[in-house]
Amino acid sequence: QVQLQESGPGLVKPSETLSLICTVSGASFSNSTYNWGWIRQPPGKGLEWIGSIYYSGTSNFNSSLKSRVTISVDTSKNQFSLKLSSVTAADTAVYYCARLRYDRLPDYWGQGTLVTVSS
Amino acid sequence: QSVLTQPPSVSAAPGQKVTISCSGSSSNIGNNYVSWYQQLPGTAPKLLIYDNYKRPSGIPDRFSGSKSGTSATLGITGLQTGDEADYYCGTWDTSLSAGVFGGGTKLTVL
Numbered sequence: 001q002v003q004l005q006e007s008g009p010g011l012v013k014p015s016e017t018l019s020l021i022c023t024v025s026g027a028s029f030s031n032s033t034y035n036w037g038w039i040r041q042p043p044g045k046g047l048e049w050i051g052s053i054y055y056s057g058t059s060n061f062n063s064s065l066k067s068r069v070t071i072s073v074d075t076s077k078n079q080f081s082l083k084l085s086s087v088t089a090a091d092t093a094v095y096y097c098a099r100l101r102y103d104r105l106p107d108y109w110g111q112g113t114l115v116t117v118s119s
Numbered sequence: 120q121s122v123l124t125q126p127p128s129v130s131a132a133p134g135q136k137v138t139i140s141c142s143g144s145s146s147n148i149g150n151n152y153v154s155w156y157q158q159l160p161g162t163a164p165k166l167l168i169y170d171n172y173k174r175p176s177g178i179p180d181r182f183s184g185s186k187s188g189t190s191a192t193l194g195i196t197g198l199q200t201g202d203e204a205d206y207y208c209g210t211w212d213t214s215l216s217a218g219v220f221g222g223g224t225k226l227t228v229l
Binding site for chain 1: 152165209
């Protein structure tokens with residue numbers, strides 16, 4: 001059974017960098033069938049696709065966030081990570097990591113972690 | 120403003136059928152597969168439909184998906200109170216080179 005678990009600080013100050021890690025179990029991280037990605041959901045709002053990464057490092061990003069987002073992968077640890085720089089209150093959201101199918105849409109999701117941007 | 124358009128809410132009585140629409144364009148739904156997700160209150164979304172109409176293992180056949188042109192539809196028959204949730208459509212947008220979701224539809228089972 002594929003399982004994903006997000007970890008990282010729940011509170012980030014404005015203008016700082018949000019950093020999250022997703023640990024994957026039950027799946028071969030270097031399986032060429034899948035991408036891995038991040039989706040977020042502001043409180044009371046809908047889903048927003050942030051970006052995806054292939055185990056080789058090839059990535060795609062939401063154009064509205066591209067200048068601030070870094071997604072990287074560590075196959076030796078079965079982990080991938082998200083960094084979002086220069087955060088503001090608008091970046092407050094539940095952040096989900098997910099396994100993405102060939103169409104780069106999620107099939108398995110982590111439970112999500114709430115990140116609040118506040119001083 | 121979401122790239123894909125869904126009605127904010129739908130409702131129906133237990134045992135009835137409901138459909139949820141998802142409208143897009145040729146750069147997304149028109150030329151790519153659509154997925155549907157169910158998000159129960161306080162939980163992560165769950166995949167209901169992929170490749171327009173396919174159901175993952177464990178998803179009952181009360182849930183169905185279809186696509187025509189630049190629109191997709193999720194159908195739910197035999198509504199149960201446990202189906203009350205937010206439902207999202209999603210697809211790849213070739214022009215944006217990114218995934219996109221609809222704004223979500225809240226299903227109320229009266």
